[in-house]
Amino acid sequence: MSKNYEKWKTLEGGSQVYLNKYSGEWFVSSQMTEALFDRLRYGIATEDINELSPIEASNLAKLIEAGIVDIGSNNNDRKPSVERGQVTLVIIEALNYCNLACTYCFEDVPTKGRKMTFETADTIVASIEKLNLAKNFVMEFNGGESFSNIKTLCHIISKVESSKIKANHNVSYGVTSNLTYLNEQIINLLKKYNFSVSVSLDGEKFDHDKNRIFSTGKGSHEKVMNNIKILNENRINFSTVSVISEPGQLTRSYNFLKSIKIPYVSFAIRRHSDRKPLEDVDYSFIANELFEAFQDSFLHFQKKEFSPKLLDAVILIKNLISPFDPQYMCLRTPCGAGTNMITYDTGGDIYICQDLIKEPQFKVCNASEPEPQDLIDNNDIVRKLRSRKPGGNIGCEECDFQMFCQGGCYSTSYYASNKDVSASFAKKTPHCEFYYQSFSTMLGYVASGPSGLAEYINSTPYIGD
Ligand code: SF4
Numbered sequence: 053m054s055k056n057y058e059k060w061k062t063l064e065g066g067s068q069v070y071l072n073k074y075s076g077e078w079f080v081s082s083q084m085t086e087a088l089f090d091r092l093r094y095g096i097a098t099e100d101i102n103e104l105s106p107i108e109a110s111n112l113a114k115l116i117e118a119g120i121v122d123i124g125s126n127n128n129d130r131k132p133s134v135e136r137g138q139v140t141l142v143i144i145e146a147l148n149y150c151n152l153a154c155t156y157c158f159e160d161v162p163t164k165g166r167k168m169t170f171e172t173a174d175t176i177v178a179s180i181e182k183l184n185l186a187k188n189f190v191m192e193f194n195g196g197e198s199f200s201n202i203k204t205l206c207h208i209i210s211k212v213e214s215s216k217i218k219a220n221h222n223v224s225y226g227v228t229s230n231l232t233y234l235n236e237q238i239i240n241l242l243k244k245y246n247f248s249v250s251v252s253l254d255g256e257k258f259d260h261d262k263n264r265i266f267s268t269g270k271g272s273h274e275k276v277m278n279n280i281k282i283l284n285e286n287r288i289n290f291s292t293v294s295v296i297s298e299p300g301q302l303t304r305s306y307n308f309l310k311s312i313k314i315p316y317v318s319f320a321i322r323r324h325s326d327r328k329p330l331e332d333v334d335y336s337f338i339a340n341e342l343f344e345a346f347q348d349s350f351l352h353f354q355k356k357e358f359s360p361k362l363l364d365a366v367i368l369i370k371n372l373i374s375p376f377d378p379q380y381m382c383l384r385t386p387c388g389a390g391t392n393m394i395t396y397d398t399g400g401d402i403y404i405c406q407d408l409i410k411e412p413q414f415k416v417c418n419a420s421e422p423e424p425q426d427l428i429d430n431n432d433i434v435r436k437l438r439s440r441k442p443g444g445n446i447g448c449e450e451c452d453f454q455m456f457c458q459g460g461c462y463s464t465s466y467y468a469s470n471k472d473v474s475a476s477f478a479k480k481t482p483h484c485e486f487y488y489q490s491f492s493t494m495l496g497y498v499a500s501g502p503s504g505l506a507e508y509i510n511s512t513p514y515i516g517d
């Protein structure tokens with residue numbers, strides 16, 4: 053057993069949580085066996101095992117089974133999934149025009165206002181064929197307001213459907229929309245290809261209309277709410293993403309989304325944008341709001357009542373359960389940029405992440421290059437990103453939660469370094485307080501073993517009548 057295990061917390065009822073902060077492994081045990089753990093840290097000789105009490109012997113067997121205690125030199129070799137090294141998300145910005153002028157938008161890109169031509173779209177589809185695609189991958193349309201360029205979306209999809217991408221992979225389509233614009237053609241497209249739709253909705257009118265405005269300054273909440281009704285009438289599944297700008301908003305948003313029966317919700321803490329740099333807000337307060345919303349959601353789930361499923365809480369819990377193979381590409385190090393996520397801009401240029409699309413140093417090449425994957429793999433910045441490790445940021449080295457938080461989003465660190473690439477690789481995220489508070493609350497809760505948690509993670513929300 054590794055010497056790095058430390059007693060992290062005593063739970064109500066006296067059980068102890070032991071945590072190895074460098075590997076992210078943890079377990080819960082009663083105080084009775086503390087003496088055994090102290091011995092295991094330094095190794096027990098085989099002949100001494102017979103001296104263990106029956107309780108200690110039974111605990112030792114459980115620890116061996118869980119892979120926490122190694123027998124001899126038989127190290128527990130956990131390998132990440134194959135998809136970790138493959139492209140699982142292709143983002144296409146078919147348009148860089150948006151009918152809104154959100155105050156915090158980060159899309160001040162060189163192609164602003166441009167629409168993708170069909171010729172560029174064809175080049176992009178041919179380029180995607182040459183990427184190291186995972187068997188199952190998502191093609192997401194994003195950027196400006198994608199629904200304003202539905203013709204190009206339809207064109208790209210028809211090309212993909214008849215390409216060898218479709219023959220060799222399971223591709224699913226996704227779109228992020230401000231949902232201020234919806235018509236029959238869009239509805240038919242969403243239905244036909246079973247799109248996963250993410251609607252930008254910052255909660256109730258008061259919060260949403262502060263930032264999500266038309267160029268006239270008018271808020272867009274009313275239009276979005278009308279179009280949500282149309283999505284529901286057409287039985288189109290969707291989730292919402294709410295950008296959280298200030299303490300108090302998450303709770304208000306969650307309660308509002310629950311009142312209008314949105315099944316899946318997520319909250320994105322506002323990131324840097326040139327239009328509106330980050331303000332100093334109380335991130336640990338926001339983390340507590342997320343935890344309270346999760347508890348409400350989980351409680352209703354246990355009672356088989358409706359409540360929105362909190363996708364962010366699911367990601368945090370999955371990182372606690374499986375720190376050696378975090379599934380969500382934006383809460384792991386190395387993150388998905390340039391490995392799992394590839395973004396094509398309106399002109400067909402390839403960037404390593406959509407958050408970095410306006411930054412020239414993160415452009416790898418154009419879709420017209422014959423071997424895009426080679427250029428991505430040999431790109432200096434991509435190679436440096438792939439060599440990053442959890443706990444590697446300055447100030448994270450001794451953090452208890454380094455293997456769960458994994459350092460947060462790289463692009464947030466880049467902008468926090470004033471766009472100094474070399475400093476960005478080790479810059480602690482400005483969202484640290486949020487992660488620290490979230491994991492310290494969530495680990496204690498998960499360790500207490502609430503019943504039904506595994507079912508909640510895999511559940512479909514109970515909608516009822
Ligand atoms: S960002 Fe904060 S919470 Fe995350 S590993 Fe670093 S110190 Fe810990």
Ligand code: SF4
Nearest residue numbers: 382387389405461463
């Ligand atoms: S840079 Fe941030 S948004 Fe982009 S893949 Fe990495 S973690 Fe995700």
